[in-house]
Amino acid sequence: MAIDLKDRITDIGPPHYEQFLPPVIKENYGKWKYHEILKPGVLMHVSETGDKVYTIRAGGSRLMSIKKIRMICDLADKYCGGHLRFTSRHNIEFMTTDESKIDEIIEALAELGHPVGGMGKSITSIVHTQGWIHCHSAATDASGIVKAVMDAIFEHYANMDLPAKCRIALACCLNMCGAVHCSDIAILGVHRRPPIIDHKNLRKVCEIPNVSASCPTAAIRPATVEGVASVEIIEEMCMFCANCYTVCPALPLNNALNDGVSLWVGGKVSNARQEPMFSKLAVPYIENEPPRWPTVVNSIVNIIDVWRKDARNYERIGEWINRIGWPNFFKKTGIPFQKEHIDDFKHAGLTYKRSAHLTY
């Protein structure tokens, strides 16, 4: 395709944010004094100048059609002076200085199918990856599980009825485009079958030294198979990270019989109270059950219910578990503890219990 280089524009970067700020935001930039949550999904920020801005937070589905975006723009034109914003968790925020418009905005959003909530001691939108909609290495779908889970725990989105906030995230393989590893509950797609090597094409599409080097456990070695340069994989050393597949398309791991979902709990990124922490393994494997993944949904509902009833005020899932201890987490949730829960990667020993501090 011929490209006209004259007048071609590159490296301009994103548009400057200032042109998109609603007037009340622009005028009070850096002057905000405090905020209150007036009701689920509605924030009031008060400025040093006395100005107030009301924010209505609506759940988004991350995947949006341009038709829906235009409908949302219509709403922002009608009520918010033609401005809106999105949050880091796929929520959509509408800002107004007119308190009397709040309920109208909520109603208009409900008509579009976008509920309001996700603030304070609640569950907010699940951050997630592409899944079967658009990814080559997905061990599960993303949007489908997220939709099914959010439907089941919707009351905790629309109400602030939890001990603390709860952040759920989903990544459809270990690459974790969504960096789910510090979430209160992480849903992680997992492969469980070593790559099926396409010996015929491997040397044409991959650099063999790179493929060998990509394996964190050194399970991949150069080998000549049926007279062709290729690789061999020591299957018992494969922990299904798929790093080799990222480097080399001739090593697919996707497998309908073995792919599925794992659940991880107790991570957080905020520094509030306890330090940020990683999520830890709760359920090693649940098979894919499209379209609504009932076992995944029920497991998550169960974890949230047990936490909700047992935790103290402001205790996030990880803080609750740190207080009661992991044996009690497994006891209370009824999740069986098994071999897979015990780490056997590098520095695994650091995770063994090395004291007699136990509850009986």
Add this chain to the structure above:
Amino acid sequence: MAEKTSETPLLDELEKGPWPSFVKEIKMAAETNPMGSDLLNLLERSYREKICHWKHGGIVGVLGYGGGVIGRYNDLPEEYPHIAHFHTMRINQPAGWYYSTKALRTVCDIWERHGSGITNMHGSTGDIILLGCHTDALEPTFQELAKNGFDIGGSGSDVRTPSCCLGQSRCEWSCYDTMAACYDFTMTYQDEIHRPAFPYKWKFKFSGCPNDCVAAIARADISFIGTWRDDIRMDKDAVLEYADRGLDIQKDVVELCPAKCIAWDGKELCIDNRACVHCMHCINVMPKALRPGTDTGACILIGSKAPIIEGAFLSSVIIPFFKMEPPYQELKDLVEEMWDLWCEEGKNRERIGEFIQRVGMGNFLEAVGVEPVAEMVAHPRENPYIFYEEYFEEEDEEEEEADE
């Protein structure tokens, strides 16, 4: 679409329930674009077969850029011809994800003309994701977007699109201007965003306070987390107001303080600010009464990442406190120093966090010219295996004596 009846009983199940449905969104796109109906049918097939139907990558892009477009082809192009090519374009979002409806409509119009009409608002790193573009449409889409002020973001082994929380635009806790810093770094490193030249990806994330709303500590190679050095600002009347309204200050604030630096006698709240670890809990619970101080800046941490390859890391402290003021030259010099070292010594697909683990934080600090300080560690080493690089010989002592 006329050529294919859209029989999607499994996906139709996901139109039910109170949460917004992505299936409805794809169906809306399918009303005017056959790419949408092909996507729906292919996804239904994935739901039936429990496997994805997308092939591995492929190098596509726009002229002169090496990143920002993710190649995607389906493995059944004869059956799903409209999405035989279904590439992703990452469009650099405006800082803080604020939009005018005019700008959003412009993006929609361009995407209607050239692509599937399906987006993600937004992708995990923060970009606007335009999902489903034919190879031939990439360049025209890009140039139309560019004429309207938008540019492509990062992918592959480059600087990924930097992102930030909304900072001082609407949050009283933000300890520096995250949106200004994010925009400044994004503009400074346009070349590094568009032309991958690193061992692997590099992410900048800017959070205004230790609540870390963009998860900088979990996923940025360099994390800028706002904090303060002076005293928490307190409105004593507002403290009493919270108590009157039923907040159990002793139980919900004092007892949850990780530094145990708050006392409450029923009338007055006392904070030992020198012992405060700046966790934000008390401020989060009483936003009307407590605020971060005024000597503000950021704690700068380095090296977080998801598990691939060496396991997941959180970022660790490299500069305990830095006044975040433009043009941030000292920080940029440090970042570039790190890049030089990492590009020279890093292995393919090795994030800087993994590189630091391999060479040792002490050696890394020495190479980039940063003095070690106790704030960088949770505790000093527990093993005695210290690598001393020099030792004395008998002759050294004699020489010294001779010098005297």
